[in-house]
Amino acid sequence: xxxxxxxxxxxxxxxxxxxxxxxxxxxxxxxxxxxxxxxxxxxxxxxxxxxxxxxxxxxxxxxxxxxxxxxxxxxxxxxxxxxxxxxxxxxxxxxxxxxxxxxxxxxxxxxxxxxxxxxxxxxxxxxxxxxxxxxxxxxxxxxxxxxxxxxxxxxxxxxxxxxxxxxxxxxxxxxxxxxxxxxxxxxxxxxxxxxxxxxxxxxxxxxxxxxxxxxxxxxxxxxxxxxxxxxxxxxxxxxxx
Amino acid sequence: xxxxxxxxxxxxxxxxxxxxxxxxxxxxxxxxxxxxxxxxxxxxxxxxxxxxxxxxxxxxxxxxxxxxxxxxxxxxxxxxxxxxxxxxxxxxxxxxxxxxxxxxxxxxxxxxxxxxxxxxxxxxxxxxxxxxxxxxxxxxxxxxxxxxxxxxxxxxxxxxxxxxxxxxxxxxxxxxxxxxxxxxxxxxxxxxxxxxxxxxxxxxxxxxxxxxxxxxxxxxxxxxxxxxxxxxxxxxxxxxx
Numbered sequence: 001x002x003x004x005x006x007x008x009x010x011x012x013x014x015x016x017x018x019x020x021x022x023x024x025x026x027x028x029x030x031x032x033x034x035x036x037x038x039x040x041x042x043x044x045x046x047x048x049x050x051x052x053x054x055x056x057x058x059x060x061x062x063x064x065x066x067x068x069x070x071x072x073x074x075x076x077x078x079x080x081x082x083x084x085x086x087x088x089x090x091x092x093x094x095x096x097x098x099x100x101x102x103x104x105x106x107x108x109x110x111x112x113x114x115x116x117x118x119x120x121x122x123x124x125x126x127x128x129x130x131x132x133x134x135x136x137x138x139x140x141x142x143x144x145x146x147x148x149x150x151x152x153x154x155x156x157x158x159x160x161x162x163x164x165x166x167x168x169x170x171x172x173x174x175x176x177x178x179x180x181x182x183x184x185x186x187x188x189x190x191x192x193x194x195x196x197x198x199x200x201x202x203x204x205x206x207x208x209x210x211x212x213x214x215x216x217x218x219x220x221x222x223x224x225x226x227x228x229x230x231x232x233x234x235x236x237x238x239x240x241x
Numbered sequence: 242x243x244x245x246x247x248x249x250x251x252x253x254x255x256x257x258x259x260x261x262x263x264x265x266x267x268x269x270x271x272x273x274x275x276x277x278x279x280x281x282x283x284x285x286x287x288x289x290x291x292x293x294x295x296x297x298x299x300x301x302x303x304x305x306x307x308x309x310x311x312x313x314x315x316x317x318x319x320x321x322x323x324x325x326x327x328x329x330x331x332x333x334x335x336x337x338x339x340x341x342x343x344x345x346x347x348x349x350x351x352x353x354x355x356x357x358x359x360x361x362x363x364x365x366x367x368x369x370x371x372x373x374x375x376x377x378x379x380x381x382x383x384x385x386x387x388x389x390x391x392x393x394x395x396x397x398x399x400x401x402x403x404x405x406x407x408x409x410x411x412x413x414x415x416x417x418x419x420x421x422x423x424x425x426x427x428x429x430x431x432x433x434x435x436x437x438x439x440x441x442x443x444x445x446x447x448x449x450x451x452x453x454x455x456x457x458x459x460x461x462x463x464x465x466x467x468x469x470x471x472x473x474x475x476x477x478x479x480x481x482x
Contacts, residue, residue, distance in 0.1 A: 001246045001451075002246075004242065005242040164353035165352075165481060167437035169438070183408075199408070201403070205410065208443050209447060212425070226450055241405055
């Protein structure tokens with residue numbers, strides 16, 4: 001049996017905060033029992049905020065390319081589009097994909113994310129994804145290990161939708177401690193074939209059941225009791241095509 | 242807290258089997274405690290098999306359009322492509338989308354599915370999705386209600402991947418008993434905005450943690466303890482753009 005519970009009392013995160021410490025404090029406050037290999041799912045937004053990934057839009061000057069894309073998708077602020085170009089690391093727009101007013105971006109690590117992971121934070125600011133979400137996950141896991149003496153895994157999560165469905169689900173954008181793709185021999189057919197599952201995304205989605213909507217105030221959930229391969233060398237790139 | 246557990250001892254499903262009865266038998270055999278509004282996630286494949294949605298490929302004659310698409314994507318059997326055309330209900334291919342050797346299909350209800358939901362079953366046969374997955378879900382829920390006297394929800398699930406990630410996750414293609422999109426006022430900003438979540442897909446993905454890989458032998462999982470809106474009028478189309 002797998003259990004999922006939200007971690008309450010994580011305070012509003014500020015720049016420079018140590019997310020691992022905030023999690024440990026919340027675990028102690030509520031006397032939550034953490035088991036070896038429990039998986040902490042952490043919303044990318046609080047990680048980004050702690051790492052100072054906020055950008056004041058007043059300081060962003062859109063390039064000609066950004067203005068050109070803005071003309072195609074007028075509802076998207078040209079300065080946000082400039083940040084998307086920056087995040088893909090290709091200023092010519094060749095790593096942005098625009099269809100029916102939707103802008104997706106191919107990240108340097110091969111992930112394809114809505115708006116290249118750029119979110120509006122307030123009317124005057126935006127927030128970018130953590131620079132290296134695997135590294136952020138590792139630091140959080142090591143902080144928890146140091147405080148509680150227990151090996152845990154960490155997944156950094158982000159909201160992502162499907163073009164055909166209303167609303168968003170949640171996927172993994174960085175991780176520490178777990179092999180992100182689950183593969184096993186398919187035993188039901190005579191001929192052995194293989195089926196692979198994006199385990200990290202299944203876990204991120206299940207955590208969202210308790211984390212609730214974006215900004216609902218529960219940015220961390222714990223997935224407990226899952227049988228998976230604990231692997232401190234794993235990276236999100238292991239799950240990327 | 243949300244709990245997810247796989248339902249063991251569901252036998253290999255045959256055409257004409259009553260899936261609701263097979264579930265009730267497994268619940269009784271293992272003395273599983275079912276709570277009101279538990280959500281049964283059921284792999285579409287066993288529903289399709291029970292409903293006789295297998296197709297012998299020997300009986301499929303590919304049209305000119307199917308052969309034309311086959312020439313574009315040679316690794317896909319032209320007869321499977323013909324079934325995809327049938328499933329989208331547009332023989333001219335206008336509801337299939339072909340990119341980089343990937344074929345996706347827009348279903349009549351607006352869902353976009355890999356291969357229009359057509360899967361190879363054996364070298365000589367294919368399997369199509371249930372004809373009306375909401376209806377299939379409702380029949381299963383009502384069978385469980387009748388046997389156990391408890392209102393439950395049912396989600397029919399299917400494997401679906403993302404273009405950037407290895408492996409598949411699981412989404413909802415039909416449902417009974419739950420409002421599939423979760424929306425709430427966003428409380429963290431001064432200005433009230435709304436964030437929506439595709440709850441049915443989050444539940445389907447979380448069930449996959451216990452159902453395991455396609456054909457792993459656990460085609461039913463139960464999601465228990467989730468606070469959601471029980472709604473017998475809900476349909477998957479409520480979650481479709």
